[in-house]
Amino acid sequence: MHDVAIVGGGVGGVLSGSLLAHAGLDVILLEALDYLGGCSGTFAHREGVFNAGATTLVGLDDRLPVGRIARVLGIKLPVRPVDPAIRVHLPQTTVPLLRNRDAFLEALEHSFPHIDHALLWSSVFRTADALWPALSSLPVFPPNNPGESLRSLVWAMRLLSGTGLSVLGRASNHIHSVTTDPVYQQFLDHLLLITTQATSRDVTFLPAALGLSYATLDNHVALGGMSAALDALAKPIPRILRRTRVRRILPKNDRYILQTSRGEIEARKVVLNRDIWSLGELVDAEPVRLAAQKAMHRVPRRWGAVTLYFMVQLPPDRTPDLHHQIHHEKNPWTGSHSLFLSLSDPSDERLSPEGWRSVTVSTHTEPALWENLEPALYAxxxxxxRTFMLDQICAHLPEFRHAAKGGILVGTPRTFRRFTGRTEGSVGGVPMTQGQFPFGFASCRTPLKGLYQVGDTVFPGQGWPGVATGVLNLMKVLEKDSVLPKDARKLLQGVF
Ligand SMILES: Cc1cc2nc3c(=O)[nH]c(=O)nc-3n(C[C@H](O)[C@H](O)[C@H](O)COP(=O)(O)OP(=O)(O)OC[C@H]3O[C@@H](n4cnc5c(N)ncnc54)[C@H](O)[C@@H]3O)c2cc1C
Incomplete structure (x- = not known):
């Protein structure tokens, strides 16, 4: 019998599994696909290798959650820094999002000379600089008893004494006090959409500051694809069973029986790396089914993704930036007016063989738009x-027009549902709207003792930094629940 079984090898499953193994527990990780990563996975198709969703890796700095975990594990990731983090293509101008803050503000000044950028961005940076490091020392959240509530309150008061209470207001209030320029507004909203899954009208300034400051943190590209970064991070896990789908989890006395596509496995504790809405699908227990039903009603499943995957041959000096956000007109199929295009690094031997580059393009969509369509209509x-997105790309990056080889693969919410098991193909976590963040977020605790959950729909949410923060939170909960061995604090120094 294993101490802990991790169901799913997404970012949350891998980071939790490695920390638990590093703390001395016997961990087994079960992953349905033949690669790790889920929405941050890397797959091979015909002549290419592609990142399925995530392409940007941020926060490897020691003070930030992913970097902190890598340091605790003593793991060096196969990455290369990227600067500018993103080049944003607006209708009349392009803005490089540079790491150096002065250079970043200069680039904004160049594109929007009439706006007082320092006024807005000084409060963005001040808030983000206070919040990023504070996330690692966040007490168990959401709190479960008066002691935990008190610790959260003290943490929040300490943070707010540095930032001021105005960070609890809507992001749009802060932006409107500086400018009402609709293009600038759109520029900010689309940065927020890819980082907080909501726009300035709906999101509180506190998480918005994290989202807006994203580009000025240390951004990296994973060489060999995002799965390669996860393979490196998964090294401490003694047993990883790929191509092993967990079908049912049965609580039995003080342990769990996991029925999988490759037989039964027993474990004392289980960490589920699936979205919170699917909790009841696998676990045979009434309180869990009720919790999942509640989540279905209370927590919005907002966004799905449409993705394109293809290979291009570009001269090395063309399109040197790796990540592009391209703004475009409205259309009936996508939920935002921008798409995100990532090129593989030219030095990446796996994703960029012989001068070819792997391309992943993604944009938001409503999952419901893709459901219940006849096969011909779906196609x-x-x-x-596909045609619409390609036209938008070529309007800004004309060198792509004749560059694609081997066809263009299209992903939809149905694709994500099929491959990653996400409910209704909903991805990107839970939007950090005022009503939802932080108290509407699910806890890593479930109604069953010994059953936990982790991933981008659990507090505090999405992307590598959000999921890694959730993993740090889970470790604190596991220590409280006496799941970790006695000397774990020493072994996991930097987590607590
Ligand atoms: C298009 C797109 C672009 C994105 N871009 C970025 C980005 O640039 N940077 C960034 O930081 N984030 C990005 N994100 C968000 C990021 O990818 C996710 O937030 C993160 O990867 C989610 O991790 P997770 O731990 O929730 O696991 P998931 O990705 O949900 O993975 C869950 C894993 O569990 C496995 N699984 C499910 N059910 C079972 C079962 N029954 N048995 C066994 N295994 C099972 C799945 O196969 C999968 O591997 C993007 C997301 C998308 C969709």
């Missing part, structure tokens, strides 16, 4: 959205 809709 037609995919073809239309």
């Amino acid at each position: 037609e809709q995919k073809e239309r959205v």
Whole structure:
């Protein structure tokens, strides 16, 4: 019998599994696909290798959650720094999001000379600089008893004494006090959409500051794809079973029986790396089914993704930036007016063989738009959205027009549902809207003793930094629940 079984090898599953193994527990990780990563996975298709969703890796600095975990584990990731983090293509101008803050503000000044950028961005940076390091020392959240509530309150008061209470207001209030320029507003909203899954009208300034400061943190590209970074991070886990789907989890006395596509496995504790809405699908217990039903009603499943995957041959000096956000007009299929294009690094031997580059393009969509379509209609809709997205790309990056080889693969919410098991193909976590963040977020605790959850729908949410923060939170909960061995604090120095 294993101490802990991790169900799912996404970012949350891998980081939790490695920390628990590092703390001395016997961990087994079960992953349905033949690669790790889920939405941050890397897959091979025909002549190419592609990142399935995530392409940007941020926060490897020791003070930030992913970097902190890598340091505790003593793991060096196969990465290369990226600067500018993103080049944003607006209708009349492009803005490089540079790491150096002065250079970043200069670039903004160049594109929007009439706006007092320092006024807005000084409060963004001040808030983010206070919040990023504070995330690692966040007490168990959401609190479960008066002691935990008190510790959270003290943490929040300490943070707010540095930032001021105005960070609890809507981000749009802060932006409107500086400018009402609609293009600038759109520029900020689309940065927020890819980082907080909501726009300035709905998101509190506190998480918005994290999202907006994203580009000025240390951004990296994972060489060999995002799965390669996860393979490196998964090294401490003694047993990883790929191509092993967990079908049912049965609580039995003080342990769990996991029925999988490759037989039964027993473990004392289980960490589920699936979205919170699917909790009841696997676990055979009434309180869990009720919790999942509650989540279905209370926590919005907002966004799905449409993705394109293809290979291009570009001269090395063309399109040197790796990540591009391209703004465009409205259309019936995508939920935002921008798409995100990532090119593989030219030095990446796996993703960029012989001068070819792997491309992943993604944009938001409503999952419901892709449900219940007849096969012919589904194929037609995919073809239309593919043509639309490609036209937008070529309007800003004309060198892509004749560059694609081996066809263009299109992913939809149905694709994500099929491959990663995400409910309704909903990805990107829970939008950090005022109503939702932070108290509406799910806890890593479940109604069953010994059953925990982790991933981008659990507090505090999405992306590598959000999921890693959730993993640090889980470790604190596991220590409280006496799941960790006695000397774990010493072994996990830097986590607590
Ligand atoms: C298009 C797109 C672009 C993104 N871009 C970025 C980005 O640039 N940077 C960034 O930081 N974040 C980005 N994100 C968000 C980021 O990818 C996710 O927040 C993160 O990867 C989610 O991790 P997770 O731990 O929730 O696991 P998931 O990605 O949900 O993975 C869950 C894993 O569990 C496995 N699994 C599910 N059910 C079972 C079962 N029954 N048995 C066994 N295994 C199972 C799945 O196969 C999967 O591998 C992007 C997301 C998308 C969709």
